[in-house]
Amino acid sequence: DNKHLLLGYHLGANAAGATNVLLLQSLDGGQSWRGLDGGENPTPLHVFNPDHGSGRGDVVGARADVLLFNNLGCAGPNIASLRLFARKLTFTGKGWELRPTPTLVDCDLRHCNSNHSVVRAPDGRVWAAYGFVGRLGTNCINVRYSDDDGVSWKGWAEGKSGVLAGSIHSDRKGVGFGYTFEEPCLAPLGKGV
Numbered sequence: 119d120n121k122h123l124l125l126g127y128h129l130g131a132n133a134a135g136a137t138n139v140l141l142l143q144s145l146d147g148g149q150s151w152r153g154l155d156g157g158e159n160p161t162p163l164h165v166f167n168p169d170h171g172s173g174r175g176d177v178v179g180a181r182a183d184v185l186l187f188n189n190l191g192c193a194g195p196n197i198a199s200l201r202l203f204a205r206k207l208t209f210t211g212k213g214w215e216l217r218p219t220p221t222l223v224d225c226d227l228r229h230c231n232s233n234h235s236v237v238r239a240p241d242g243r244v245w246a247a248y249g250f251v252g253r254l255g256t257n258c259i260n261v262r263y264s265d266d267d268g269v270s271w272k273g274w275a276e277g278k279s280g281v282l283a284g285s286i287h288s289d290r291k292g293v294g295f296g297y298t299f300e301e302p303c304l305a306p307l308g309k310g311v
Contacts, residue, residue, distance in 0.1 A: 120147055121144075121145060121146060121147045122143070122144070122145055122182070122209070122213065123143065123144040123147070123148055124141065124142075124143050124182075124184065124207065124214055125141070125142045125143070125144075125151070126139050126140070126141050126163065126175060126184075126186075127139065127140055128140070137164055137165055137166065138162035138163060138164055138165070139162075139163045139165055139186075140160035140161070140162060140163070141153065141154055141160055141161040141162075141163055141207075141214075141216075142160050142161075143213050143214055145212070145213060154213065154214055154215065154216060156213075161216065163186075163205060163216060165186070165188040165205065166188050166189060166203070174186075176234070176235060176236040176237070178236050178237065178238045178244060179237075179238030179244075180238075181208075181209050182209040183206065183207060183208050183209055183238075183267075184206070184207040184209075184214070185204050185205070185206055185207075185236045185244070185246070185268055186204070186205045186206075186207075187202055187203070187204055187205075187223060187231075187234045187236075187246070187248060188202070188203050188204075188205060188220070189201060189202045189203065189227055189230055189231060201222060201224070201225050201227070202222075202223040202224040202225070202227055202231065202248070202250070203220035203221060203222060203223060204220065204221045204223050204246075204268050204271075205217070205220055206221070206267075206268050217268075221268055221269050221270070221271075222270075222271070223246065223262060223271045224248075224250075224260060224262065224271070224280065226250070226252055226260070226279060226280070227250045227251065227252075228250075228251045228252060228255065229250070229251035231248055231249060231250040231251075231299055233248060233249045233299045233300065233301040233302070234246060234247065234248035234249075234302075235247050235248070235302050235303045235304040236304070237304045237305065237306055237311060238306070239306045239309060239310060239311060240306060240309070241309055242265075243263050243264070243265055243310075244263065244264040244265075244267065244268055245261065245262075245263050245304055245310070245311045246261070246262050246263070246264075246271070246304075247259055247260065247261045247262075247282070247302035247303075247304050247311075248260055248302065249299035249300030249301060249302060250299065251299075252281065252286070254286075254288075255288070256286045256287060256288045257286075257287045257288075257299060257300060258281050258282070258285045258286040258287065258300070259281070259282040259285035259300045259302050260273075260279075260280035260281055260282065261273075261274040261280060261282050261302075261311075262274060262280045282302075285300065287300075
């Protein structure tokens with residue numbers, strides 16, 4: 119509506135290793151900016167790795183909710199403990215509220231990821247696609263969905279891990295391990311994406 123605006127930004131790491139994205143909202147078309155609590159200070163949103171382990175955040179649906187995916191950091195192919203989380207901001211009509219607890223999206227990453235696309239289909243289902251390095255050290259795309267507004271996530275088809283068929287690329291194909299993540303982009307189409 120051009121009255122309600124949300125801004126998220128990161129000031130870069132400081133000596134303490136800042137990991138907060140700062141949030142400001144405007145309820146008057148940008149004339150004034152306040153934290154999510156209405157106070158003068160920006161609201162901190164903790165992310166585990168704001169460097170390149172976080173996406174930019176996506177506006178999801180006509181209600182202007184925002185989902186930001188973030189993982190536990192860059193650890194390389196021998197680490198099996200990386201997790202991908204979603205941070206959700208819900209638009210209430212009067213401003214945004216931050217879901218206090220991050221929700222688990224995936225536990226199959228073997229490296230950081232920063233490219234994702236999240237959309238809400240007309241039936242309310244939330245779909246997400248993201249490029250990542252999988253358990254075999256291959257670059258690929260996972261597609262997952264949520265029927266409970268991003269609280270829990272499932273693979274795109276029953277019994278599937280989420281890897282999109284045909285998206286697995288090994289370093290033998292010249293793609294390489296690491297920072298050449300796929301950059302999927304979803305768009306609603308019929309009842310799906």
